[in-house]
Amino acid sequence: MSNAPLTNETVHRVSFLDKASLHIPILRILQADGTTYENAVLPVIDKPLADKIFDTCVFTRVLDERMLGAQRQGRISFYMTCTGEEASIIGSTAALDKDDVILAQYREHASLRYRGFSTEQFMNQMFSNEKDLGKGRQMPIHYGSRELNYQTISSPLATQIPQATGVAYGMKLQGKRNVAICYFGEGAASEGDFHAGLNMAAVLKAPVIFFCRNNGYAISTPTEEQFAGNGIASRGVGYGMHTIRVDGNDMLAVLAATQQARAYALEHNAPVLIEAMTYRLGAHSSSDDPSGYRSKDEEAKWQQHDPVKRFKLWMINKGWTNEAEEATLFERYREEVLAAVKVAEKLPIPKLDEIIEDVLDKPTPALKKQLKELKEHINKYPKAYPKSAGRL
């Protein structure tokens, strides 16, 4: 490459490139009525896979509806929904092997459910109780599961991107036939870690799928205030990476793109970038109100492109589900979630001793001393620390 300037084709009058120089179509397989385009090449999918995807969609809708409600009632401190982005999240996860590692941003709890995270496990995390796998140390929705190869969420955006490159490089060195998948939003793609992670993956040849959920907004900032280029996909080409832009509300398109991305990544030990064009139908989080930065008309327009409905219509067309079955499923999950909330919110918080565990592999003498002093203090003022006093 160092000789590239000597061998590159040359021209002899000034001619600039611009963002339109790169033609990036959107892959779409499903039409709004649930039929597929005539010349569409479908992903590999059978009824059990479609059922599992649909089941995950319904569960996620119920979880989001109920837990946002629980947040509004003050039962949990914080919540984030993935409403509107289910096809992007579930369609991509459904293309993976269970040993492929997921490095998510935070809005991908549907992936975790797809892998088998139980309703109780969701609740234990959100209520920070003694059964939370994360020992009550992080805000609601910061899930993680070693068993399900879903790395624990951290709030800083885009840090997971170069990490995914590292995980994938480790897979390559260990001779695994696996990939890492890394989820992030179009806002996070403005962080330096995005550039670092994608460039390193391309240069070091790491089998990782970078999955961008371009959902229109970073909290309140719309995409036109986030970047001026041809979306996120154009950057993938710049890094020398296989890249595709898909309709992120089209379950079959996302599934097909991710299935092929995975096969490519494994065959070539190389990264792939998928830009899924979607829309965050809900607020960024329970802490914001979208009416301050976008119109009801815009939201209503996107409601017409509901990804779960489009996939459901396809399944109905196939004779794989019907409205009655869907209604039963919704009802079953509403009861299940409600029952799980009632159990989880009554469980005690983790014991205070756990506060000093896992800082390092073993607590240091200094930390043990701090805990001892803290306990003595709590014993002196037990009423001020009601959740820990009496369980020391």
Next chain:
Amino acid sequence: MAQMNMLHAINEALSIAMKADERMVIFGEDVGHFGGVFRATSGLQEQYGRERCFNTPLTEQGIAGFANGLASYGMTAVAEIQFADYIFPAFDQIVNESAKFRYRSGNQFDVGGLTFRTPYGGGIAGGHYHSQSPEAYFTQTPGLKVVVPRNPEQAKGLLLAAIRDPNPVIFFEPKRLYRASVGEVPAGDYQIELGKAQVVKQGRDITVLAWGAQMEIVEKACERAEKEGISCEIIDLRTLAPWDVDTVAKSVTKTGRLLINHEAPLTGGFAGEIAATIQQECFLSLESPISRVCGLDTPYPLIHEKEYMPDELKTFEAIKASVAF
């Protein structure tokens, strides 16, 4: 035993660790075929292959993020940050990610196999950006270990221990000593336990504490003091996080005086933490205020490097002042 400089000792430690651990990978800017700008990784790519010792693109945050991912997948990741002055783009990955990986996941995931090696410190006419000692930025972050060796023998044993420690470690290498410090180094594989300070010289009147390149400075200052009849006990802290309170407190209880020397600026430096803890532990034994001989609260100056440094004479004067208090 063989005579060698610190770079050679570090190179030997890396090679021994790589040979013993198939999952160990070394990476960073220019560390591949070239062997690093200081040549610490010389010959390792030839010996262990391009997949295990390689150049990365020029991105410290990328190196740290990649290292976190690699270590989270069970690999032993040894990342070089070319100068400690350039570690700051990686600060988020180190402070928010490496340090919290285990805690935030409830011990489901960790990056214990991760070690950052980075040359630090002044004395090489490196100006603002090739001279800093940023250790205190990291000692304030729970979840990290911070280690600084003083000579070749220590560098080899501490680096082998750091690489094998089940926690993320930042290993600051005193670049002033890379070639200047030459000494006997044991052959083969050995480790020096992290978290343990070392009393390098016994004394009665004052405890003088330092680490890394400042150790030879305080040793010279103490020789001067000895000639004036002051008996100095010299301690190398070696590991700053977690640091060995017991060894320091025991020494100060005996001598009644403490002087701490570091290159980093005085305010907010790690000496402040040591002073606060030792006055708590040894209050009734103290004969004089705890003394700090440190860098000035300025950016590291090029032409006034000699004046800036907490050197032998400043340390000597502070020893006398402490004893005469």
